[in-house]
Amino acid sequence: LEENLQPNTQYSRYVCAYNEYGEASSEVSSCYTLARVPTNLRVVEVYISSVTLMWDEVGATRYAVERSTGIDAPVNWQYIVTWSSNVVNAVFTDIDLLNEVTYWYRVRSYNGEQVLTQPSNEIKVLIVKPPGMFYGVAVSSVSILWLWNDNSNYEQGYYVKTVTGAILATLAADTTYWLEENLQPNTQYSRYVCAYNEYGEASSEVSSCYTLARVPTNLRVVGVYISSVTLMWDEVGATRYAVERSTGVDAPANWQYIATWSSNVVNAVFTDIDLLNEVTYWYRVRSYNGEQVLTQPSNEIKVLIVKPPSMFYGVAVSSVSILWLWDDNSNYEQGYYVKTVTGAILATLTADTTYWLEENLQPNTQYSRYVCAYNEYGETSSEVSSCYTLARVPTNLRVVGAYISSVTLMWDEVGATRYAVERSTGVDAPVNWQYIATWTNNVVNPVFTDTNLMPKNVYWYRIKSYNSVGIINNVSSDIVFAVTKGILETPREISVSLPSGGSSITSSDTYIGLSGKAEPGTSIYSITIKDQNGNILLKGIDTSNVVVDKDGNIQGYIQIGEIAKNYPLVSYITIEIVVVDKGGNLSFPGIVGPIKIAPAETPKIIIYNNLFNPLKGEKMYIRFEVPQDSTFIEIAIYDFYSGRKIRSLYKGRKSVGVYTDLYWDGKDDKGEIVPTGAYLVYTRIGSFKDKKKILVIK
Structure with a gap:
């Protein structure tokens, strides 16, 4: 027996028989020791x-x-x-x-x-049989009741655990429920229950359950409109909210859900629409948790929407006040607010009121307002209405000019959009006021001229103002009157005398003597010289050397300068004389003429604009003077280089005079514009002949 060996270890051995002579060995044999007992x-x-x-x-x-x-x-x-x-x-x-x-x-x-x-x-x-049918029921916003079936006859008790295995409760055998408390509202909790004995435990499936959301609090009305109510409540962390509504005069009578889970009301605000006026509505709100389970209802509130005012409008009373009016349509209003478009309250009025006078406004200014009927639940509004105040009354009306047939008025600018003008006749007082300028006449400036009046008549005037929408302020300005001036006798029998002694103005004639007849008591107002076409040549002529005596005789002279030289295209002139009396009344002009411009003693021709472009409508003008009557005259255009006749401008006889109405438009006898180049103006006046070069360009 070999001892003190290692467990589960192989040992190899052989045995030898020996004597004094030696030994003899067996085969080698191997054997494992036993392993240790577990x-x-x-x-x-x-x-x-x-x-x-x-x-x-x-x-x-x-x-x-x-x-x-x-x-x-x-x-x-x-x-x-x-x-x-x-x-x-x-x-x-x-x-x-x-x-x-x-x-x-x-x-x-x-x-x-x-x-x-x-x-x-x-x-x-x-092994105990695991609990069955494990689930949770939300009891409140901070507690869940966990329930299960007791399937075992050998459990010593139960553990309720979190999904991480933490033991929340240790319960006695045969227990089938446990109330978990001190939880967070509207929060999902996952748990399982274990039946246990001395050998171990057997678990249920994991079950999840939400606590209830908190009950909504502080339900209130934050907006009432014509057919809608906006509700608000304190945010309590619900997943969604349900809204209930009932009618009933003194108490709710028929609660119905108007917003449920599918309405997806996730914020603590809700607007109920399509409501009826003058009907009492009741509201309450419930919270949904994450599993669509509802809480108990919130506080109840009551709303009665008053019927809104209608036919709201303003009437301008003066330049600083507007009267606002409306129809009272409700039987339940506590009063009225008149508001600006920004919602500012201008006036708080009692029930059944239908008007309000707004004062201390700016003239000719648009104001926009609306009126609200209100009660303890809210208010309903009319449509917005706009109205202009009247413009200010025109001030400081005055006559700034009275003439034969017109009167000019002026007044201070008062910010009116337009002005109306009234006129009356009457010697001592106005007797028949009539509008002579209204809105359509567009009098926008504080000045007006009344025309087509009778001379030496008395006219009375007053002014009224329009605001921007054409409403007139019937309070007028002060009244003024004006007397139109009379018509003077036109100067007559006017004649001229020339220094040269002739009837035509020569180059040496630099002044003209005048004589004639005018109304006694007048004086020279103006003398004007015009050409044969009525164009003014000289205006503002010094009249100090021309007088009207007490009998109305006009005598004197005026300076005219070198008219023939300064105005080469003038063939004759006219002179107009206007006189004025002490009242400022003017006469119509007395006219003398035509007075011819005398020709030179010998024939003479002058070309104007001798470089011109006919394509632009330009022309070459010819002035020629004829010193003798019945003189034969020929004026024609020739090609400068070939000598070919292009066009005849005049051929015939003329009496003594200065002629300025002849021109060439650059066309030949066929009416076609000639080419660019040099041309000759050939002139024959009696025995006088002349050639002048001109250029046509294009």
Whole structure:
């Protein structure tokens, strides 16, 4: 017997027979010691239908596991793990076990030659049947009642655990519920329950449940319109909200949901629309948690929407006040507010009021207002209406000019959009006021001229103002009057005398003597000289040398300068004389003329604009002077280089005079514009002949 060897170790030996002569050896033989017997067999986990065993590692090559049933003792040991199962670690899980059955286990060690040891210690296991139908019911916003079915007859008690395995409650056997408290509102909690005994525990499925959301608080009305109510309440962390509504005069009579989970009301505000006026509505709100479970209702509130005012409008009373008027349509209003478009309250009025006078406004300014009927629940509004105040009354009306047939008025600018003008006749007072300028005449400036009046008549005037929408302020300005001037006798029998003594103005005539008749008591107002076409040549002529005596005789002279030289295209002139009386009344002009411009003593021709472009409508002008009557005259255009006649401008006889109405437009006798180039103006006046070069450009 070889002792003190190592467990589960192979040893190789042979034996020798010996005597004094020597020894003889056997074959070598090898043998393993037995492995150590497994120790400290224990249960480390029990599940619904499995048991996990563990024992101390003893250096075995493999392990065998035996199992038996038996209530008080094992009765039928059987190997459930052998060498072929290859269990090399000191742990084993037995599966597919039955609940409520007592199982016995023991373990043996294999050495390297598959020889088993004696068994380990025996242990007993009874798997309790797990709880069933585990679920939670939200009791409040801070508590959940967990419930389950007790399926086992052998549990020692129950654990309620979190999904991380933390034990929340340890309960006695046969318990089927547990109330979890001090939770957060509208929060999901996941739990499971374990039935346990001395051998282990068996767990239910995990179940989740939300606590209830908090009950909405402080439900209130924050907006009332014509057919809608906006509700608001304190945010309590609900997932969604349900809104209930009822009618009823003194108490709610027929609660109905008007917003549920599907309405997706996630904020603490709700607007109920399409409501009827003068009907009492009741409201309350409930919270949904994450599982669509409702809370108890909030506080109840009552709303009665008053019927809104209608036909709201303003009437301008003055330049600083507007009278606002409306129809009272409600039987339940407590009063009225008149507001600006920004919502500012201008006036708070009692029930049944239908007007309000707004004062201290700006003239000719648009104001926009609306009126609200209100009660303790809210208010309903009319449409917005706009109205202009009247413009200010025109001030400081005055006559700034009175003439023969017109009067000019002026007044201070008062900010009116337009002005109306009234006129009356009457010697001592106005007797028949009539509008002579209204809105359509567009008098926008504080000045007006009344025309087509009768001379030497009295006219009375007053002014009124329009605001921007054409409404007149019937309060007028002060009244003024004006007297139109009379018509003077037109100067007559006017004649001229020339220094040269002739009837035509020569180059040496620089002044003209005047004589004639005018109304006695007048003086010269103006003298004007015009050409044959009525164009003014000289205006503002010094009249200091021309006087009207007490008998109305006009005598004197005026300076005219070198008219023939300064105005070469003038063939004759006219002179107009206007006189004025002491009242400022003017006469119509007295006219003398035509007074011819005398020609030179010898024939003369002058070309103007001798470089011109006919395509631009330009022309070449010819001035010629004829010193003798019945003189034969020929004026024609020739090509400068070829001498070919292009066009005849004039051929015939003229009397003595200066002629300025002849021109060439650059066209030939066929009416076609000639080419660019040089041309000659050939002139024959009696025996006088002249050629002048001109250029046509294009």
